[in-house]
Amino acid sequence: MxxxxxxxxxxxxxxxxxxxxxxxxxxxxxxxxxxxxxxxxxxxxxxxxxxxxxxxxxxxxxxxxxxxxxxxxxxxxxxxxxxxxxKKKRAPRPAKYQYTDASGEVKQWTGQGRTPSAIRIALENGKSLSDFML
The missing domain is CATH 1.10.287 (Helix Hairpins)
Known part of the structure; x- marks a missing residue:
């Protein structure tokens, strides 16, 4: 009060x-x-x-x-x-980008959500997002 x-x-x-x-x-x-x-x-x-x-x-x-x-x-x-x-669950989004993480493992990313650190670091170093396109 x-x-x-x-x-x-x-x-x-x-x-x-x-x-x-x-x-x-x-x-x-x-x-x-x-x-x-x-x-x-x-x-x-x-x-x-x-x-x-x-x-x-x-x-x-x-x-x-x-x-x-x-x-x-x-x-x-x-x-x-x-x-x-x-309430049907929607289909997962297809991956748009492919990258290699710090451990050398090849992974894919849909382009939604948080940008993976490997892609983020590459973008900061001058690469383009189109370099990772599938």
């Missing part, structure tokens, strides 16, 4: 701070605080009403499904299967 809100939440501290202000300024602060509290209360009530409406609709749909002999779990299981079909 911030220092300001801690002060507002502590009556003793609030009394001490209020001695520094005139009564009309304190009344103006009170009005503004009441506006903030009212707005917050309305937001909370709206969220609660929305949650109640959603719960009522879910109960109504559950009843309709049961009247038609449909188990709600069957609907969900059908959606899970369809979602897993959509």
């Amino acid at each position: 911030s220092e300001i809100l801690s002060s507002l939440n502590n009556l003793r501290t609030l009394r001490a701070h209020s001695r520094d202000y005139a009564l009309d300024v304190l009344e103006e602060m009170l009005q503004k605080l009441e506006v903030v509290v009212t707005e917050r209360r309305e937001e909370t009530e709206a969220q609660e009403a929305e949650a109640r409406d959603k719960a009522e609709k879910l109960a109504m749909y559950r009843e309709l499904l049961q009247e038609d002999g449909i188990n709600p779990a069957d609907l969900l299981s059908g959606m899970e299967k369809r979602g897993s079909d959509m």
